[in-house]
Amino acid sequence: MTDYNFAYLDEQTKRMIRRAILKGLAIPGYQVPFASREMPMPYGWGTGGVQVSAACLTPDDTFKVIDQGADDTTNAVSIRKFFEKTAGVATTEETARASLIQTRHRIPEEALSQDQILVYQVPIPEPLRFLEPSELETRKMHSLEEYGLMHVKLYEDISQHGAIATAYAYPVKVEGRYVMDPSPIPKFDNPKLGMAAIQLFGAGREQRIYALPPYTQVVSLDFEDHPFEPSKADYDCDLCGASDSYLDEVIVDDAGGRMFVCSDTDYCRSRRAAGHVGAQGAPYEEGAA
């Protein structure tokens, strides 16, 4: 590779991003401003995550990208190709083999280890954004730990819907200090945020990076009489039969037919390879789609 510097960004930029990452790791949940660069993709496609990945990648890394859990959607394929081309790193679809995983809106089902890094693409890093429009004010609220407003949102949910209806981007409190938006992951994934892997969050348009070191205490906000409940569709996967994974609903015809399948494609594939078959699944064949 001579056309690009390794992993697209120049070394000074990567250094700047690494400083932001280190600061983020030192203050878990705190949004660190950084000088986000223009990337060759539109905002909203993961420019923040891509920059964080670029700053973390080494030539020995194995890279995996998922979009809503899937390895084969446009966003995942294009970012994987991007780093195959600009960094020449090995890529994989297997969660366990990857050392760096960039994700959009999901956490893999398989538990991650201490040797792995999970990079999130974040559209709006400020959990208080839609409650308090002023950035000056939200920063002050973070610095003074004034988080009553976050509960106003949950209060509104319960008064309108009878339960906390926020299903994704569910606000969490990190180490008893900062309230953080865990990016739009389903709240099903919230309990996994205290994992063994390093988690980095990059928001390109908003120019913020924040991070969770391994085994950070992450508590989902709730009320005493309406405790936090991670939720998923109340079915088993129709392909692999898993009852413990987050499911996508797929409409299969115009007559109301539907099936529920694992949103984590690698998890589903590995289960089927191990011989599990769901209600509508065919036995697994190597190489079949």
Next chain:
Amino acid sequence: MTPLLQVRDIAKFYGARRGCEDVGFDLYPGEVMGIVGESGSGKSTLLSCLAGHLPPDRGEVIFDTQLHGPRDTLTMSEPERRMLMRTDWAFVHQHARDGLRMGVSAGGNVGERLMAVGARHFGEIREQAVDWLGRVEIAADRVDDKPQAFSGGMQQRLQIARNLVTGPRLVFMDEPTGGLDVSVQARLLDLLRGLVREMGLSAVIVTHDLAVVRLLADRLMVMKDGRVVEDGLTDQVLDDPQHGYTQLLVSSVLQV
């Protein structure tokens, strides 16, 4: 008795222009102080300085805090001051939409201060919200409606409920009846007078409406060009005005 609020020599300048100067008074618990004057006389500047919305150029605003006794709120750290603002103090804006969250239901608006001081039980927060809506004469079935669906008078009453829910000891009011028609004004004043007496609140009320201070205020300060020109008991000042400007003010009120 220790005054709840001691104001000493407050001055605020906008460049060379005077906002207010040489203002000082004591406010005792349960007392309501009215500040009147024409537009541009520095009433609102003074109120913003007292309530901590605007840093004055000099002076002291000493508040009798529950934990540490009298403290100058201007030299207090910001977290302390903001804590004071959501517990012991309340601020009623002239326009309800400045003081309310328009996208949040009435119950959420009232509950916000409770949640800000750590309430985390939905049922209790809601119960208190409904209770307070009742006290400001808003029907309990409006608790989930947004303030946009309320009339101007209801919005103002909702703002008052939202401010009083944490049981503050001192309320700042900036033209609380401005922009309301006279019958709604009368009801609001009646309600405010009841609440102030019942809760033993102290209040500083800024208004240009002499009828408001006549009804609510124990003492009165008349301001002109940023300075206090006359002060005293409300009835005394209004019935026997000494300063020329006060005489003008009192005689300008239309008699029906």
